Amino acid sequence: MTGHHGDDEYDYEALPDNTPLTASLLAGAFAGIAEHAVMYPVDSIKTRMQVLQPTPQAMYTGVINAATRISTTEGARTLWRGVNSVILGAGPAHALYFGTYEYTKEMFGGNQAGHHPLAAAGAGACATIASDALMNPFDVIKQRMQVHGSVYKNVMDCATKVWRAEGFRAFYISYPTTLTMTIPFQSIQFATYEYFRKALNPNGQYDPMTHIVSGGIAGGVAAAATTPLDVAKTLLQTRGEATDPRIRNCSGLTDAFKLIYQRQGMAGFAKGLQPRVLSHMPSTAICWSVYEYGKWFLRRQEDQQPILQ
Structure with a gap:
């Protein structure tokens, strides 16, 4: 963003030229951990509602019903199973994500005055490809630990057992589907966020308040639009836990879509829509608020005392 500001204002949107990349990475890492950890129980419910072959004990009518039943029959701690995997992965993945976003947005001309939805969307897509490559295995472990009847003791136990039983491919079989989902998700989210901001x-x-409202709207719109792809991703990431051979052998996005349609019709593609939107609205609002605060804070520190490289 260009334009001269008075001494009492900070053009925080673009970090100063002499800010080391680590500043942007730290703001991103903190934002990522905050975003995922706060809304984790709702994400657990979403995963369970999307499983194609749920056990009778894991069939829920809605978010409140799921939260109540899981808490009373399995204990409230169950809603947090696998959260360590997200915390381990989210810091580095979001650092990479925001670092890539800032670098490519500048490169695409997104920091110039006026609206630049294409630059924001393009930067969002680049950021996603990089961060998802790092996050995908952590996401697989997380979902395996979220499903009903999960027997893994911890993140390491889950990673080791999945590796032994299904090999390296299990951690990346959903990566193409993840990208097919997250590139439109992030492009919609970034363009919506930048527009409303x-x-x-x-x-x-x-x-x-601007960042909270803009982030919430952006997260809700993007989450609703990409739910069918998220259902397919959940199927691929949890297929190793299924007893149904058709699910276990599901080989990719097209195969997953066919299977979901055969078993549940069009309604199957909306599974988990409610908890997905419910978790993404506040989590995206939190993520953007923390990130924008981090940028503002770093900019302010730099104006008072230049950051050393």
Whole structure:
């Protein structure tokens, strides 16, 4: 963003030129961990609702029903199973994500004055390809630990057993599907976020409420639009836990879509829509708020005392 600001204002949106990349990475890492950890129980419910072959004990009518039944029959801690995998992966993955986003947005001309939805969307797509490559195995472990009847003791136990039983491929079979989902998700999310942020706050000053509202809207819109792909991703990431040979041998996105349609019709593609939107609205709002605060804070520190490289 260009334009001269007074001494009491900070053009925080673009980090200063002499800021080391680590500053952007740290803001991103903290944002990622905050985003995933806070809404983790709702994500657990979403995973369970999307499983194609649920056990009778794991068939839920909605988010409240699922939360109540899981808490009473399996204990509230069950909703947090696998959270360590997300914390381990989310820090580095989000650091890479935001670092790539800032670098490519600048390269695509997204920091110039005015609306640049294509630059934001393109930067979002590049950021996603990089971060998902790092995050995918952690996501597989997380979902394996979230399903009903999961017997893994911890993240390491799950990783070792999946590796032994299904090999390296198990950790990346969903990567093409993940990208097919997250590239449109992030492109929609970034473009929506940038649009609302500039529309609600045209002068570009730091305003937490703008980031919360814009982030929430962006997260909800992107989550709803990409739910069918998320259902397919869950099927591929948890297929090793199924007893049904058709599910166990599901080989990719097209195969997953065919199977979901055969078993559940069009309704199958909306499985977990409610908890997905419910978790993404606040988590995206948290993520953007923490990230924008981090940028503002670093910019302010730099104005008071230049950051050493």
